[in-house]
Amino acid sequence: MKLRCAQCHADFVPERDEAFLRCPYCHSFLFLDGSQTYKRLALPASIPASRAAALLRRDARRRDLALPGTGLQAQGFLYPFWGIRGTDLQDTLPAFSPVPFALNAFRLPASKVQWDTGEDVKGFKRVDPGETRSLEWMDHPSITSFSLYAVPFYRFRFGAADSPCEAFVDGVKGTVLWGLTPPSSTIAASRRYWLLMLALLAVTAGLAGFLPGFWVPFIAANAAAVASYPLFKKTFVPAEAPK
Amino acid sequence: MKRSRALSCPLCGGAASAPVDSRLTQCEYCDRRLFYTGDDFIPRMVLKPRFDETYIQSRFFSGLKGLLLPRGLPSRAFVLQKARRYVPFYLLTGKRGGVLDTVKERIVQDPSRGSGAWDTQGGAGMGGYYARQQAERVSVETTPDSRVVLGDFRYLYGAAVLQDLDIPGRELEDILERNLDIAEAARMQELSSSGEIIEATVPVKRVVQKGVESWQNAGEGVSVIEMDVRLVYVPVIEIVFRYGEEIYTVHIDEIEGALLSGHLPFRKEWAILAGVPLTAGLGFIVGKTLRSTLAFVMASGGRTEDTFAGIIWVGFFFMILLSIGLNLAWLLLRTPFHIKVLPGGQRRIAQASPVPRGPFTALSGFVTRALDQAIRGGSP
Numbered sequence: 001m002k003l004r005c006a007q008c009h010a011d012f013v014p015e016r017d018e019a020f021l022r023c024p025y026c027h028s029f030l031f032l033d034g035s036q037t038y039k040r041l042a043l044p045a046s047i048p049a050s051r052a053a054a055l056l057r058r059d060a061r062r063r064d065l066a067l068p069g070t071g072l073q074a075q076g077f078l079y080p081f082w083g084i085r086g087t088d089l090q091d092t093l094p095a096f097s098p099v100p101f102a103l104n105a106f107r108l109p110a111s112k113v114q115w116d117t118g119e120d121v122k123g124f125k126r127v128d129p130g131e132t133r134s135l136e137w138m139d140h141p142s143i144t145s146f147s148l149y150a151v152p153f154y155r156f157r158f159g160a161a162d163s164p165c166e167a168f169v170d171g172v173k174g175t176v177l178w179g180l181t182p183p184s185s186t187i188a189a190s191r192r193y194w195l196l197m198l199a200l201l202a203v204t205a206g207l208a209g210f211l212p213g214f215w216v217p218f219i220a221a222n223a224a225a226v227a228s229y230p231l232f233k234k235t236f237v238p239a240e241a242p243k
Numbered sequence: 244m245k246r247s248r249a250l251s252c253p254l255c256g257g258a259a260s261a262p263v264d265s266r267l268t269q270c271e272y273c274d275r276r277l278f279y280t281g282d283d284f285i286p287r288m289v290l291k292p293r294f295d296e297t298y299i300q301s302r303f304f305s306g307l308k309g310l311l312l313p314r315g316l317p318s319r320a321f322v323l324q325k326a327r328r329y330v331p332f333y334l335l336t337g338k339r340g341g342v343l344d345t346v347k348e349r350i351v352q353d354p355s356r357g358s359g360a361w362d363t364q365g366g367a368g369m370g371g372y373y374a375r376q377q378a379e380r381v382s383v384e385t386t387p388d389s390r391v392v393l394g395d396f397r398y399l400y401g402a403a404v405l406q407d408l409d410i411p412g413r414e415l416e417d418i419l420e421r422n423l424d425i426a427e428a429a430r431m432q433e434l435s436s437s438g439e440i441i442e443a444t445v446p447v448k449r450v451v452q453k454g455v456e457s458w459q460n461a462g463e464g465v466s467v468i469e470m471d472v473r474l475v476y477v478p479v480i481e482i483v484f485r486y487g488e489e490i491y492t493v494h495i496d497e498i499e500g501a502l503l504s505g506h507l508p509f510r511k512e513w514a515i516l517a518g519v520p521l522t523a524g525l526g527f528i529v530g531k532t533l534r535s536t537l538a539f540v541m542a543s544g545g546r547t548e549d550t551f552a553g554i555i556w557v558g559f560f561f562m563i564l565l566s567i568g569l570n571l572a573w574l575l576l577r578t579p580f581h582i583k584v585l586p587g588g589q590r591r592i593a594q595a596s597p598v599p600r601g602p603f604t605a606l607s608g609f610v611t612r613a614l615d616q617a618i619r620g621g622s623p
Contacts, residue, residue, distance in 0.1 A: 063488040066579040066596050097442040098408050101324060101483045130442035135435035159596040181490045182596040183579040193576055201526040208530025225523035232515045
């Protein structure tokens with residue numbers, strides 16, 4: 001990163017990421033306009049795509065969310081985030097737009113940092129920083145330092161084409177961040193449901209087999225179905241969200 | 244930030260940031276007022292949100308009620324985020340016109356034609372005679388001409404790709420079209436503090452080129468005389484909520500207050516209501532078939548070949564019935580359904596992700612293959 005002194009027009013490279021600098025040539029004090037100059041850093045990915053998929057599956061199982069059995073494809077992205085520091089604040093803000101809900105509350109992890117040369121990183125597509133994303137804080141008087149971080153993420157999309165479910169796995173620490181989730185897979189509830197279904201089948205088959213005629217066993221089978229409904233419904237109570 | 248813009252104050256040489264919402268700016272060092280004359284500046288406008296928080300909240304919660312949605316969803320939905328997004332559109336206005344090649348028509352009477360004979364057969368009398376005489380003598384003469392046409396145009400184009408956001412661009416464009424008269428100059432700093440401004444990622448050059456080409460193709464000789472390009476932002480509220488471990492979203496437009504899009508949980512009781520009678524019906528058929536088989540075996544009187552064949556067929560019938568019927572009852576429950584909210588608040592049941600394998604999937608596969616073999620007579 002090169003800067004030009006506003007006083008003597010000399011080019012120089014700043015040593016630190018600070019808003020206020022001193023020109024090494026004419027010693028005049030300079031203010032670094034953030035819209036023009038900032039330090040670019042990158043967090044190197046430490047998690048491969050296959051591990052990210054395994055982490056996502058583990059988290060989905062824990063939450064009982066339905067994931068497709070096969071074809072879960074990871075797409076690598078390098079998302080830009082502003083790391084801002086001020087007199088009384090330290091924050092991470094997405095520098096791109098639109099921001100998926102899953103990445104809105106993301107905070108920069110404590111990790112190894114390297115200079116971002118702007119070169120392509122294998123397996124990751126670079127997302128450009130947005131022009132309007134820094135307007136909110138750029139002129140804030142208390143902000144003294146800011147840097148742009150390229151953070152690796154794996155994006156997983158699956159489900160319906162017009163409204164896909166979305167999840168991100170942070171490529172540095174492996175944190176799973178959910179966007180739109182699939183509905184609950186009801187694995188635990190469906191085992192009980194399955195037993196009930198077999199029991200109902202046996203009862204109605206027994207009624208139809210032992211009772212003579214058509215209407216008497218038919219009415220009895222229907223009565224059994226109506227009587228078992230509350231039991232079936234109860235199997236789903238744990239799957240429903242608490243109030 | 245896709246292109247570098249190194250600007251400096253012409254008086255003090257201090258670095259100046261590129262103007263975003265107004266050509267008029269001020270040097271941060273010497274306070275001199277500057278006017279940016281670059282061609283890449285696009286004026287920005289915004290439709291201000293017309294509804295307060297209470298209305299949006301009531302609109303959201305009223306959208307969580309319905310026969311297809313879980314009972315008590317409004318009280319069980321935990322709102323995780325309520326964020327405003329400003330969706331950008333390009334507004335192209337101006338004048339188009341040109342010189343159109345036309346044809347001037349003139350009706351002439353030919354004295355050499357027309358006999359003036361009486362129309363004796365038609366019985367039209369004197370009127371028929373004169374009409375016929377007139378038709379025969381008159382002809383239309385055309386001469387090349389030209390005409391100057393001039394008119395205003397106004398077009399809207401999406402300035403960002405909204406596919407990832409599940410916001411219907413077409414509906415939002417219609418809302419903007421209907422409310423364009425209330426658009427006002429945007430103060431970007433203010434907008435950014437009240438919501439996320441979605442980046443206009445569609446290059447303006449491509450929009451202008453596409454627009455101009457289509458207009459010129461539509462009318463020969465008509466060209467764009469002058470054109471202004473503006474960016475107009477439409478506010479949309481995105482509400483993200485949690486229901487159990489599941490996360491759902493709803494988008495509400497803040498100009499007309501309509502539900503634009505979203506996803507809601509499906510009431511699983513409907514799947515149970517369908518699955519329980521199906522299972523009971525299957526049990527009834529199984530019981531009745533068993534009874535009939537027993538009666539058949541008793542009636543066969545020890546003819547073992549017939550009895551064996553009967554049992555084989557009944558067993559095969561059972562397998563078909565159980566595998567297909569129970570699999571269906573199972574899948575009714577296991578299919579991850581959700582409710583998709585369509586523009587205008589309409590809803591439809593949709594499958595959110597692939598259906599997991601049921602316990603009878605392998606059996607139904609086997610039965611289907613066996614049936615296929617039987618129908619084809621053993622040939623592959």
